[in-house]
Amino acid sequence: MNEKKVKIVKRDTPGALDLAKKTVFLDFIKGLSITLRYNLSRSITIRYPDEEKWIPYPRFRGAHTLNRDEEGRELCVACELCVKACPTNCITVVPMEDDTGKGIADRVAKVWEVDLARCFFCGYCEDACPTTAVRLGRDYELACFELDKARKTKEELLKPQSVPEDFEGGIIVQAKLQRTKSGIKVKPNLWKKKEKK
């Protein structure tokens, strides 16, 4: 039988120094001073979503965007290769004929929809796209109040991106929180860069 050996530490009776510390709240002051110091130093967190926002790098894979060429024609020819490539089946494309010059070919998308609630942003659609029409953009604020709102239609995706293609990214900029019916958006001011260490 192994007798458990318990070592009993006997606490010392408080000394005079301890008593003095306690009476002037020294530890408390020590703690407060740290708080105070951080209060005065530059903050290391991003004040997101109220005031600041991080702008991702160009290769970031956020919500889809559909693009146009320099002449403003839709690049998407509704070839449905993105649909085929998609591992989560979140893209729906229905083509139609339109030779009014709306698109780069006479085949354009009648429906181009992506269900962002299903999408896991693998970027296969982008890879499959023969005309670079589909790009995963830099929008990462995808929370919404209703699941329906997670389905993005062609019209929404064709709108200019919130962050231009050639914007470098990887920085924090000034931003403003906006509440809309569909969800919350943080609108960045790309030219107000916030310096961080």
Place this chain on the structure above:
Amino acid sequence: MLSEKVKEEIRGLFKKYRTKRSACMAAMQAVQREVGHLTEEDMREVAEMLGINPVRVHEVGAFYTMYNVQRPVGRYHIQVCTNLSCSLLGAEHIVNVIERRLGIKVGQTTPDNKFTLSTVQCLGSCGTAPMMQINDDYHEDLTEERVVEILDGLE
């Protein structure tokens, strides 16, 4: 509209061949001799006479360079061979000479509707290269001077 004369000529051709459709090439030539080129209407009429679909006539016309399908030509159709032998012996230069002389480019017709210039593939006269064909006549062993002489000699 084909003239009665051409129609008569085509009907005469039928005797030479076992089937009517075999007369296609000769019939088209007969039309071209009179009109200078083949219009859509003419091809339809030839097809009607031969009892074949117009597209068959068009096929033949489009295959051979000697038929001018829907391409009006001047009174003199100059066809310069630019195939290998002729090119090696200066066919390009001959073409340039003609172009300068007539003031037109290949494929064009002079405003007075006298000349049309085309370049064609081998006309089977490599031994006398460079050469050209004006309407039905061959002109061989061409030099710059001879070309000018020939062109000036044409009415």
Place this chain on the structure above:
Amino acid sequence: MGDRETGVVTLKVNGKEITVREGTLILDAAREAGCHIPTFCYQATLSGVGSCRMCLVEIEGQRKLQPSCVTPVMSGMEVKTESESVISARQAMLEFLLSNHALDCPVCDKGGECELQNMVYTYGPRKGRYAEVKIRHHEKDYVLSPVIVKNSNRCVQCMRCVRVCGEVVGRGVLGAIGRGAHQEETSFLRSYLDCDHDGMCIEVCPVGCFMRRPYRYRARPWDLRGSRTVCPYCATGCRMTIEERDGEVVRSIAREGEGFNDKMLCARGRFGYDILNSGGEERLTTPLIKKNGMFEPVSWEKALSIIREQFTKADPRRLGGIASAALTNEELYLFQRLVREVLGSGNIDSTSRWDAATTGAFIFATGITGGGVSIYDCMEAETVFVVGGQVSEENPVTDYIIRYVSDSSRKSVLVASTRAMKLDTSAELSLRHLPGRLGALFNGLVLTLYEDNQERLEGIKEIGVLKGRTVTDLAAECGVSEADLRALCARLESSGSISMVVGTDLLRFREGISGLRLLGDALRALGKVLKILPVLDRCNQRGAWDMGVHPLFGPDYRKVERAGLGCDGMLDQAMDGAMDALYVVGEDVVNMYPDRTFAEEALSRVGFLVVQDVSLTDTARMAHLVLPGAYPGEKEGTFTNQEGRVQHISRLLEPPGQARVDLEIIEAVGSSIVHGFSDGTPQTVFDEIRREVSMYRDAAFSGGSPDGWLVKKSARRLEGFELIEEKKVSLDADPEHPYFLVTGNHIFLSGSLSRRSGILNELVREAVVEISEEAAGELGVIDGQTVSVSGRGFDATYSVRIRKGTPREVVFIAENFEDKAANRFYKRGDVVPRVKITA
């Protein structure tokens, strides 16, 4: 050489020894040996051109590679299909093809099922070296016909379209314009085509050069869900697959190896699929009951209880049923049981156009009870005699098969018809006879045969009726020159085997049937191998007869104890007010009966008329109760085509709303009257058919051969139709109405079903009267001009179509133009109505 005598050749393919028939192509031999050789231009049904050079193979001892699709095998050949030089040649060929190919696959409708794509993936170079500017024939795709869109920039110059158009379809409106890399396969000066619009060029095109216009940019092949079915537009019974995306049928397609018709379909089959999408007001989605002259929706329970009440209180002799020959075998079989067993009536028919005795005699004369005859077996014969119908227009694919087989194997085709037909160009001899004079034609042939072979034909006693007639006056009677008649006879006499392709004119005119039988007997007596292929126009007409939907015989051509009335008889009885209830399934009697006014009058006197159909047809409008049925794409079952080929159709869509599959409706109607009538599925009903109908005893419901299954010889003999009294068709001169009106199916239409197809209606454009060149000359009219046609009781305006080669006095109006249908010109008993045409 032993090989020469036996007609077989032994060769080696990739080291494997194989013995094939002499004259076999290396390509076919290699495929038989299990070696796949890629091809573009090769198509088994077309002549070989060897233009694509994909099929090059190496032959031991020959310095150059040889195109295997045009090189026949020789004894002792050693063929290599996968040698290094062959592989590099294939790569080079593909690189050349791609050098001028548009490479706009993301836009191209063929993307995903393109032969060039597949080939490049399998054999192609991974990199192209061609950096020059590609040849572009045009910038934008152009429209070649209402159903064809063309993009020549994708052409690989395999010439399949040009060949199929000339050799199979027989139109030859496509040509190869230009030469070399500049060659473009298109119509005359790219003009809008006026052809059969069957889209064969689309189907054979290996790339996206010819495209379906209605399918343009609708889907990718991987979006589609298909189901194998049979074309419902004529009794040729072409196998096809209808494919849908998001509940909408977007195309129907025939694929090689999926049926006896391979890639062949006509305009109706290829573009008539859109009836399945015609929802909206047209389509019936709920049972309707007529109250105060207006239709009101009613529940199924209520509808069935009304039917039970009306049907049970009626005297069985005053009851009847007419089912369309476009229903499945299972539905027809149960319908027949319903009428005979449940309603206790013998009044049943499957057509509203032909009378019962005539159809019976036709079945007897064409030997339908003798089992199925494949059309390809028919084409094995030395001579093919096409008679009694306009095969080229009524059954286009039958015409395609006759054309391509006879042209490629130099069969002699003989044609006898009332109007000019497309098949004339492939015929060795084609005759025009007067409408309603087939009897005289057949008798003339028999008499000519008899003159030459008196002693051998002495045994046929019916020839006795021809004694006293001369070939000269029989020829004059049918309007054929004696020389032509004798020439036709000589062709028949000199052939050892003969196939007769017999159309429905015999049924329409109700004459000539005994002549046909006599001719058959005479030819058989002369030792000829004779096959008869009936050419019918309703997709399951033969099945309807096999199932006993006929007043004079039951399933399996069993004799019925008490003969009932056919459609004709039932209408007659209704006219006398002696028809208490009539159950019509899918048949548009008003539009099809030859005398519309009479049919309308008779149906209005029926005590209780139930019509079961997919839409409110003119017949349905007259009903007291309307039941919503289903289209073929919405149900499962089997069809038996004109050859006797049993083919399974499967279900793609669900009937809309409360509409139900006809089989379920018939079962529900039966069960509401007699408890436990039937509650089977198509499969179990088919099993019942196999037990009851000896011809179907070994048939497979689904699965089995893709070519379907030919019915066997019936164990019973059809009785009572050996001798029927035939009509004498009067063709007396009538100076008031100088033209004979003949009718039949329009090339783009068949039955009332096709009228609901938007695409087909676009092809038809307008009601057309077809007249001869001479008549056009007399009337001073040109193609496309509007004329008015007036008969004894009806007149209407039509657009003129001039048909070369049709006799002067014959005019044709299709039976399908509802408000201008030919049946409006008919008075009851008329066989050949007379009309007048004024410009």
